[in-house]
Amino acid sequence: MADPRWMVITGASSGIGAEMARIAAERGRPLVLVARREERLRALAAELAPKVATEIVALDLERPEGALRLVEELGARGIVPETLVNNAGFGLRGRFATMSYEDQVAMVELNVTTLTRLCRLVLPGMIERRRGGIVNVASMAAYQAIPFMAVYAATKAYVVSLSEALHEEARRHGVVVTVVCPGPTATEFTLRANVEKSKMFSTGSMSAAEVARLGLDGYEKGRAVVVTGGRNHLIGIASKLLPRLASRRVAGWMQG
Ligand SMILES: NC(=O)c1ccc[n+]([C@@H]2O[C@H](COP(=O)([O-])OP(=O)(O)OC[C@H]3O[C@@H](n4cnc5c(N)ncnc54)[C@H](OP(=O)(O)O)[C@@H]3O)[C@@H](O)[C@H]2O)c1
Numbered sequence: 001m002a003d004p005r006w007m008v009i010t011g012a013s014s015g016i017g018a019e020m021a022r023i024a025a026e027r028g029r030p031l032v033l034v035a036r037r038e039e040r041l042r043a044l045a046a047e048l049a050p051k052v053a054t055e056i057v058a059l060d061l062e063r064p065e066g067a068l069r070l071v072e073e074l075g076a077r078g079i080v081p082e083t084l085v086n087n088a089g090f091g092l093r094g095r096f097a098t099m100s101y102e103d104q105v106a107m108v109e110l111n112v113t114t115l116t117r118l119c120r121l122v123l124p125g126m127i128e129r130r131r132g133g134i135v136n137v138a139s140m141a142a143y144q145a146i147p148f149m150a151v152y153a154a155t156k157a158y159v160v161s162l163s164e165a166l167h168e169e170a171r172r173h174g175v176v177v178t179v180v181c182p183g184p185t186a187t188e189f190t191l192r193a194n195v196e197k198s199k200m201f202s203t204g205s206m207s208a209a210e211v212a213r214l215g216l217d218g219y220e221k222g223r224a225v226v227v228t229g230g231r232n233h234l235i236g237i238a239s240k241l242l243p244r245l246a247s248r249r250v251a252g253w254m255q256g
Helices: 015-026 038-048 066-076 101-129 150-171 189-193 208-220 230-241 244-255
Strands: 007-010 031-035 054-058 083-086 133-137 176-181 225-227
Touching: 007 015, 007 066, 015 031, 015 038, 015 208, 031 038, 038 054, 054 066, 066 101, 083 101, 101 133, 101 150, 133 150, 133 208, 150 176, 150 225, 176 208, 208 225, 225 230
Parallel strands: 007 031, 007 083, 031 054, 083 133, 133 176, 176 225
Antiparallel strands: none
């Protein structure tokens, strides 16, 4: 357990998180895989076991005590995370005024509150050790208000803002904080979010493996922000250049 290179990945049971785990295993990083679906975690751990040490933690990170329970569980197993990947997250498409409030709060809990708490719990140790860092998975949804995905886009705007600020605070202590901004990516996210038929997703998606590779490469290079793929770079530039009225109208049309 005393290996100094543990990488803890939340949301490792599918999609981008599972692909990050596969890539990190190729690079020899021992892994802690975290999500709710234990069977999926067990299967992935078995797949990666010939390459690296793996641990699984089956946990619901939407619950207020989720972040603390994860860190306590790591402590109990003697694991000191060198890298934390805050990847677990979900989005929902629909009208703000009619969407379930419980679902909206769950999005804020997972995408914002748990992510913040995990950063707050692990960053002091990283700063003290002058080693390691955090990868936060946000979204291109962060770059403009998105009608019909209002809460999701707002949570991801928070993640980008928080992560950029933490990057500046941590870098003078030898710690890297990177935020990854994927655009449409082919994962189970699209089913849960009900975005499969939106114009944004029907114009094409990147693979989870490619997004995961770009994200981890950017972190290893010490980048503050990683926008995945050429199309997303263009969308990012456009949303900075367009007046806010235009970018939110276009975003609403793409989701409508
Ligand atoms: N796919 C896209 O188009 C896209 C675009 C931009 C950003 N992103 C972001 O990328 C990240 C990964 O999403 P993905 O696309 O890979 O989707 P995904 O395949 O649905 O993966 C989401 C992961 O989060 C975990 N998760 C969800 N709720 C959880 C909870 N309450 N507690 C613990 N773990 C939980 C899921 O595991 P369990 O269900 O087993 O708990 C799963 O492992 C998310 O933050 C998402 O917002 C995705």
